[in-house]
Structure formats: structure tokens, C-alpha cells
Amino acid sequence: MKxxxxxxxxxxxxxxxxxxxxxxxxxxxxxxxxxxxxxxxNTGGTMLTNLVGNFLNGGSVTERDLxxxxxxxxxxxxxxxxxxxxQAGGVAASSALETKIDEQLKRYGISKGVTRFTFxxxxxxxATLNGRxxxxxxxxxxxxxxxxxxxxxxxxxxxxxxxxxxxxxxxxFESDKLLGLLSTASSFLGKMGNSNLAMVxxxxxxxxGMRIGLKLSK
Numbered sequence: 295m296k297x298x299x300x301x302x303x304x305x306x307x308x309x310x311x312x313x314x315x316x317x318x319x320x321x322x323x324x325x326x327x328x329x330x331x332x333x334x335x336n337t338g339g340t341m342l343t344n345l346v347g348n349f350l351n352g353g354s355v356t357e358r359d360l361x362x363x364x365x366x367x368x369x370x371x372x373x374x375x376x377x378x379x380x381q382a383g384g385v386a387a388s389s390a391l392e393t394k395i396d397e398q399l400k401r402y403g404i405s406k407g408v409t410r411f412t413f414x415x416x417x418x419x420x421a422t423l424n425g426r427x428x429x430x431x432x433x434x435x436x437x438x439x440x441x442x443x444x445x446x447x448x449x450x451x452x453x454x455x456x457x458x459x460x461x462x463x464x465x466x467f468e469s470d471k472l473l474g475l476l477s478t479a480s481s482f483l484g485k486m487g488n489s490n491l492a493m494v495x496x497x498x499x500x501x502x503g504m505r506i507g508l509k510l511s512k
Contacts, residue, residue, distance in 0.1 A: 351457075352457045352458040352459055352464075353457060353458035354436060354439065354457070354458070355434070355436075355439070355456050355457065355458060355463055356434070356436065357417075357434050359463075360413040360432075360434065360441075360456075360463075361413050361414065361415050362412070362413065362512055363410055363411070363412040363512065364410065364411045364412070364413070364462070364463065364510035364511065364512055365407060365408075365409070365410050365510060365511055365512070366404060366405070366406060366407075366408070366409035366410070366411075366508055366509070366510055367406050367407070367462070367509050367510065367511050368392070368396055368406060368509045369392050369395050369396050369399065369506055369507060369508060369509065370392065370459070370464060370466075370506070370507035370509060371391050371392050371395065371501075371504055371505075371506060371507075372466065372504070372505050372507060373501075373503050373504050373505075374503035374504075374505075391501070394497060395497065395498075395506060398493070398494055398497065404423065404508070408422070409421075409422060409423055410422040411510060413432060417431050417432055417433065418430070418431055418432070419431070419432045419443065421443075421445075428445055428446070429445070429446055430443060430444050430445040430446050431444050432444070434456070438455070439455045439456055439457055440453055440454070440455055440456070441453070441454055441455070441456040441465065452467075453471075454466055454467045454508075459507070459509055459510075461511060462509060462510050462511035462512065463509075463510050463511075464507040464508060464509050464510065465507065465508045465510065466505050466506070466507045466508075467505060467506045467507075467508070468505050469498040469501065469504050469505060469506055470498075
């Protein structure tokens with residue numbers, strides 16, 4: 295039981311501990327506006343990667359494909375429909391939002407070139423977050439493209455969708471489900487965890503129908 299609690303505490307800390315706090319000023323420039331129309335989608339021809347349906351059509355991932363070490367290299371913000379993407383400000387605003395989210399994740403221990411997931415052929419995995427190695431087991435539902443990650447002790451579980459993303463893969467989370475995970479983890483950190491979570495919630499909570507993709511490459 296003590297080992298399970300330690301694993302949960304370590305995971306919570308890796309996501310939520312930060313050395314400094316953002317002010318509301320850091321959230322400016324990425325707020326959604328209902329005045330934006332579908333014309334905002336026609337920017338740079340990148341709309342396909344910002345819609346969930348097209349993003350998940352990037353290709354299936356098999357358990358054999360997963361085996362190996364994957365390194366985090368950024369985020370994708372994808373939306374469930376063209377209308378929701380337009381309401382968020384279109385492709386250009388989505389790109390700016392990705393930068394903001396990546397900055398926030400870095401503060402919580404998810405950093406480019408540092409955070410890693412290693413999947414083994416025996417269905418075990420290790421996640422390296424904020425210098426800590428957390429282990430568990432995984433399974434993949436290829437029909438729904440859902441990856442089930444169960445951390446040691448069964449106290450923490452993740453169920454992102456997984457798809458090919460260029461030469462790598464991406465783990466796609468619904469933003470509210472990600473907030474739910476962080477909310478559970480923040481309970482171990484008391485007031486500090488709740489304060490940090492409020493910053494993430496204020497950023498992600500403004501965008502309906504948005505999912506967050508963690509891009510990984512070997």
C-alpha cells in the first residue's frame with residue numbers, strides 16, 4: 295500500500311509541481327471569440343490536423359509499433375468540429391494556444407526532449423516525468439485506437455486515443471478528462487495543487503470540444 299501511495303504521489307508531483315506561477319497576463323492572446331467565422335479556418339492549409347476526425351485518420355498504431363522509447367516533442371490542439379475550431383479563433387489561434395499549453399506542461403514536468411514513454415513487449419511501460427520513472431502496464435484497443443495505461447497500484451489510469459502523427463505518434467486526451475486527472479492528482483498536494491490546477495483549468499476550460507494531443511517520436 296505504501297508503494298502504491300508513493301507512486302501516486304510521485305506522479306502527482308511530476309504533473310503539478312512548479313517553481314513559479316503564471317499570472318492572468320500569460321493567458322492573453324489565446325482567448326476564443328464568437329465573432330470569428332469559418333473563414334478563420336482557411337489559414338495555411340493546416341486545418342486537417344486541427345480536427346479530431348482527420349487527426350485520428352493519421353493511421354492505426356499496433357502493439358508492435360508501440361514497443362520502444364518515445365520522447366515528447368510538443369502538443370496538438372484538435373477540435374471536434376469546424377464550428378468549434380472557428381469559435382476558438384481558427385488555425386492561427388490554435389497554434390498560439392498550443393504554445394501556451396506546451397509552456398504550462400513544461401512547468402508541470404512534461405518537457406520536450408525530456409519526458410519519455412517506454413513500452414515493452416511484455417505489456418509493461420515506464421514513463422519518465424520530471425526526472426522520475428513511473429511504471430505500470432498497458433493494453434491497446436486497436437478498434438477504438440484507445441491506449442489503456444494503468445500505473446503501479448492501479449491508483450492512476452489514463453485512456454488516451456493513439457494515432458500516427460507524421461513519423462511519430464500522438465496520445466490524444468479530451469481536455470476535460472485531462473483536467474479530471476489533474477484534479478485527482480492535485481488532492482495529494484493540497485492548496486498548492488489546487489492553485490496550480492486553477493491555472494490549467496482557466497486555460498483549457500475556455501475551449502469547448504477541444505482535445506490535447508501529446509506528440510511523441512522515437
